[in-house]
Amino acid sequence: MTTQTTERLRRYVRALKKRDELWGFFNALNYSGEAFLFGGAPRDVAFGFGNKVHDLDIFVSGPIDLDEISRFSSITRRTNFGGLRLFVGSFEVDAWELDKSFAFRANASNFIGVRNLLHSVCFSTDGVAVSLKTGGVTVTPAFSKSLDDRVLDFVTKPAELEPVVGARIARLALKLDLALSLSVAAYLRGCLESFGNNGLIAAEARWGEHRMLNELLVAQLAARICDRASMSASHKLERLG
Structure with missing residues (x-):
């Protein structure tokens, strides 16, 4: 830092x-x-x-x-x-x-x-x-690494998928303009598949009047995750080839 x-x-x-x-x-x-x-x-x-x-x-x-x-x-x-x-x-x-x-x-x-x-x-x-x-x-x-690289990563990964954790990932990524590590991206993708976009938006109720998620923002973040997953898969195939 x-x-x-x-x-x-x-x-x-x-x-x-x-x-x-x-x-x-x-x-x-x-x-x-x-x-x-x-x-x-x-x-x-x-x-x-x-x-x-x-x-x-x-x-x-x-x-x-x-x-x-x-x-x-x-x-x-x-x-x-x-x-x-x-x-x-x-x-x-x-x-x-x-x-x-x-x-x-x-x-x-x-x-x-x-x-x-x-x-x-x-x-x-x-x-x-x-x-x-x-x-x-x-x-x-x-x-310090997150601050330098502008990447959100886990220190202690939750044992189970939780919509409120997914909502927090989305809030941090959007608010601080952070990329997601592979582990965090996989966790958020699991939350979206299990709870849907609306499940994460509903979980944000704990932030009261300071909510920031909506359908458009969550959809954009989901698209970013899919793009990164596709790029990662392509790189793996290139290395195998």
Whole structure:
């Protein structure tokens, strides 16, 4: 990852910390640990789409003081993954404690740390985190490769076909203008065959008002996958010949 990208991420975090509603909230999260910005926000900033960030995902290396953070949030509830859903000013925030994240609950033998969390993500584009205390940026080699090559790949491939994963692949490919690795393309093709275009569009309901898929876009993406599969088959035949 380039120095310019690292500095862009740090500038983004500095800008967030200057917002009155977030400054106190970040300090509360950092009080008993170190808070890291994770997920879509740093990913989109790194790929040059920071102006489209709608929500923040944050994990904390220590315990979260519910009484303290409730002073900065209008609504607080538990999510299905053991985190907290908060609305801080105009931002929707998901926050959770690092040791309670699925990566370490599912495999207790893993050393609990930022890098191990980033190595457990589904997609290569998810392997980035920025400290809300120091501004330090942590990325995985898979993330850097995706950023350099503009290709979406799996880090942890789902065991089964899931329409919501297919929808996420489509969103990432379209939003960030990414090519798909052979593995991701095959997974998306399987989703389209199993659930159809409308199944992926329906699965996007979890993104609420931030949906972006429609029949035309999904059909165009499916055509790209077919073209790539045809090219790959042709190359194999040429090598065999």
